[in-house]
Amino acid sequence: MKKTVQVNLSGQVFTLDDDAYDLLSGYLKRIGGLYERSAGKDEILSDIELRIAELLLERKGDENAVVSIADVRAVTEIMGNPEDFEDDEIGADEPGYSSRSYTGPKRLFRDPDNPLIGGVCSGIGYYFGIDPLWIRLAFAIALIFFGTGILFYVILWIIIPVAKTSADKLSMRGEPINIDSIGKTVEEELNNLGDRFSKSGQRFTDGSGRKIERGIDRFFNFLAEIFRGFFTVLGKFLGGLFILIGVFTIVVLLTGIIGVADLVHLSSHGWDSSYSVYEIGDLVFNSGEWFFMAMVGFFLMIGIPFLALAYGGIVLLFPKARVPYLGASFAGLWFIGVILSIITGFSVAREFSKEETLTEVVPLAEFGLASDTLLLDVGDDPFDISETRAYYANNDFMMRVEEGNIVVGNVSFDIRASKNDQASVEMNRTAKAESYEQATMRADAIKYSFQVDSNEISFEPFFTYPEAQLLRGQDVELVLRLPVGKTVYLAKGMKRIIDDIDNVQNMYDPRMVDHYWQMTDEGLNCLDCEPSKTTSKMKFEAVSEDGEVKVDVNISEN
Amino acid sequence: MNIENSKAQLRKGILEFCVLALLQKEEAYPSDVLGSLKEAELIVVEGTLYPLLNRLKNAGLLTYRWEESKSGPPRKYYSLTEQGKTFYKELATSWEELRNAVDQIILDNKSPKEK
Numbered sequence: 001m002k003k004t005v006q007v008n009l010s011g012q013v014f015t016l017d018d019d020a021y022d023l024l025s026g027y028l029k030r031i032g033g034l035y036e037r038s039a040g041k042d043e044i045l046s047d048i049e050l051r052i053a054e055l056l057l058e059r060k061g062d063e064n065a066v067v068s069i070a071d072v073r074a075v076t077e078i079m080g081n082p083e084d085f086e087d088d089e090i091g092a093d094e095p096g097y098s099s100r101s102y103t104g105p106k107r108l109f110r111d112p113d114n115p116l117i118g119g120v121c122s123g124i125g126y127y128f129g130i131d132p133l134w135i136r137l138a139f140a141i142a143l144i145f146f147g148t149g150i151l152f153y154v155i156l157w158i159i160i161p162v163a164k165t166s167a168d169k170l171s172m173r174g175e176p177i178n179i180d181s182i183g184k185t186v187e188e189e190l191n192n193l194g195d196r197f198s199k200s201g202q203r204f205t206d207g208s209g210r211k212i213e214r215g216i217d218r219f220f221n222f223l224a225e226i227f228r229g230f231f232t233v234l235g236k237f238l239g240g241l242f243i244l245i246g247v248f249t250i251v252v253l254l255t256g257i258i259g260v261a262d263l264v265h266l267s268s269h270g271w272d273s274s275y276s277v278y279e280i281g282d283l284v285f286n287s288g289e290w291f292f293m294a295m296v297g298f299f300l301m302i303g304i305p306f307l308a309l310a311y312g313g314i315v316l317l318f319p320k321a322r323v324p325y326l327g328a329s330f331a332g333l334w335f336i337g338v339i340l341s342i343i344t345g346f347s348v349a350r351e352f353s354k355e356e357t358l359t360e361v362v363p364l365a366e367f368g369l370a371s372d373t374l375l376l377d378v379g380d381d382p383f384d385i386s387e388t389r390a391y392y393a394n395n396d397f398m399m400r401v402e403e404g405n406i407v408v409g410n411v412s413f414d415i416r417a418s419k420n421d422q423a424s425v426e427m428n429r430t431a432k433a434e435s436y437e438q439a440t441m442r443a444d445a446i447k448y449s450f451q452v453d454s455n456e457i458s459f460e461p462f463f464t465y466p467e468a469q470l471l472r473g474q475d476v477e478l479v480l481r482l483p484v485g486k487t488v489y490l491a492k493g494m495k496r497i498i499d500d501i502d503n504v505q506n507m508y509d510p511r512m513v514d515h516y517w518q519m520t521d522e523g524l525n526c527l528d529c530e531p532s533k534t535t536s537k538m539k540f541e542a543v544s545e546d547g548e549v550k551v552d553v554n555i556s557e558n
Numbered sequence: 559m560n561i562e563n564s565k566a567q568l569r570k571g572i573l574e575f576c577v578l579a580l581l582q583k584e585e586a587y588p589s590d591v592l593g594s595l596k597e598a599e600l601i602v603v604e605g606t607l608y609p610l611l612n613r614l615k616n617a618g619l620l621t622y623r624w625e626e627s628k629s630g631p632p633r634k635y636y637s638l639t640e641q642g643k644t645f646y647k648e649l650a651t652s653w654e655e656l657r658n659a660v661d662q663i664i665l666d667n668k669s670p671k672e673k
Contacts, residue, residue, distance in 0.1 A: 040612035053630065078604050
């Protein structure tokens with residue numbers, strides 16, 4: 001038993017088998033799709049329908065005979081594949097959409113002419129050149145076994161665009177070489193569809209099935225619209241955010257370039273200072289050219305990504321604002337920036353490659369020290385670091401430029417045993433440069449002093465050198481060489497410079513101040529620290545300093 | 559190179575001219591035109607003709623009238639407009655020139671054996 005359909009072709013009524021009807025209507029739809037953009041689409045279609053009516057009449061002889069799928073196939077063979085119509089004017093109303101456009105690469109589209117639900121499988125079938133039936137089967141299996149098929153289908157429905165124009169359909173179908181095979185695939189698939197519909201036709205007799213189908217279609221379209229809307233809003237939001245971040249950063253960088261804003265910030269505990277890139281650049285680079293190169297490199301490398309971010313945001317908000325090749329230009333400029341930065345980076349690194357230390361030993365005997373106990377303190381601090389924070393502040397680089405000199409607020413001080421019976425101060429001045437000769441000259445340019453007054457020694461917590469020497473890792477390290485038996489008193493201010501002094505109690509540096517220490521064969525020994533420390537085997541103590549609670553664990557042998 | 563493709567390209571160029579040639583004698587309906595074209599092997603699939611007719615009509619070279627048919631649906635009889643006739647004459651002239659030129663080239667370049 002076969003269902004039949006009555007159709008009207010140019011005023012002539014024909015009775016078609018259901019499958020014959022599907023094949024014919026699919027064929028006419030394909031022609032319609034091809035001439036979608038042509039002004040004469042309707043007329044061409046009606047002319048072709050007219051001819052088909054003639055051919056069918058010729059074939060059947062009687063308009064009351066039922067047209068079978070074989071008849072339709074014979075007629076469409078005479079008329080030919082729409083893709084084989086030797087006409088240049090397909091979609092000619094739209095320049096650039098000539099028939100040549102289907103020589104381009106295949107693209108993935110949803111097929112609106114041949115959908116079961118959304119035309120996803122059909123489109124994928126075209127794309128891979130296989131029968132959509134297999135794709136549908138794969139989805140069906142995924143649905144049965146994992147239930148993921150439906151989710152995946154919905155996602156694909158959303159992301160794959162529908163083939164709206166004839167150009168879309170042509171690129172969906174692929175290259176002209178395959179036209180024949182694809183045409184056949186389409187027909188075979190139509191037959192499959194027709195067969196399936198005729199099999200389930202009994203259930204769908206009055207078209208209620210189609211209604212259900214349409215309902216499902218609408219539901220999915222609705223979901224797709226919601227998702228699309230959500231992503232559109234998200235896209236706009238991100239676009240706005242990108243523009244804000246990009247523009248803000250660019251503005252900051254620009255103010256840095258024109259020197260309005262101080263981009264380089266040095267800070268320490270209780271002290272901070274900002275410099276413009278020009279101030280720091282003059283102290284780092286030994287020539288204006290290098291500095292300029294570094295500036296350009298740096299701002300391209302940092303600025304271009306943010307400029308691109310802002311541009312990306314604009315494109316997200318206004319897709320039409322896309323400028324061709326701008327993205328590539330950004331990439332090119334950024335690359336130049338990276339290259340310049342690398343070149344200047346190497347050039348500066350070379351300036352730091354050689355290090356030289358000058359050591360001077362100043363015997364304290366020359367100053368005629370009056371007693372066996374030395375009182376150690378620091379001089380005035382140009383950085384005004386409060387005593388409580390002094391120890392930690394010394395870990396951060398502190399610098400200021402004064403009257404052509406660079407003042408560095410980092411000096412480190414250590415106490416070690418003397419190799420003879422003389423107390424002395426060992427002063428190590430270090431600097432870096434391109435060559436050892438230059439490094440030596442730079443080290444020698446460092447000025448550091450300490451004052452000795454009877455048995456009191458006052459160390460300055462800073463050193464200076466001429467600005468022209470540039471920032472080249474200059475450093476001053478002091479070592480007090482103390483003979484065994486001599487005692488020192490560390491004033492509280494010494495926190496500012498003391499650095500990792502070995503002692504018998506293994507006491508933490510900042511707590512060593514305000515105590516008397518005697519040099520013994522084992523190292524510095526505290527004379528007035530709480531005696532319990534040396535007697536108890538293990539001691540926990542909580543010390544509050546700066547409002548912070550610290551727990552010290554002391555383990556000793558005695 | 560696909561020979562079928564090349565043949566199709568050759569046909570494509572002269573198809574327009576041939577359709578005009580067929581219609582300048584007397585008006586005809588598509589089946590007549592198709593018959594002549596198929597006989598001359600100028601057309602492979604019938605579908606090709608309809609877009610072409612439509613295009614020529616839209617360009618004002620052709621016009622048509624409906625005629626009832628005893629044996630089937632009504633027929634569209636196409637004929638050349640005045641513009642179409644002028645157009646055809648010009649094409650015919652240039653076809654003549656083209657044919658001579660092509661003949662000349664083929665003749666001049668025949669291998670000695672064929673001569």
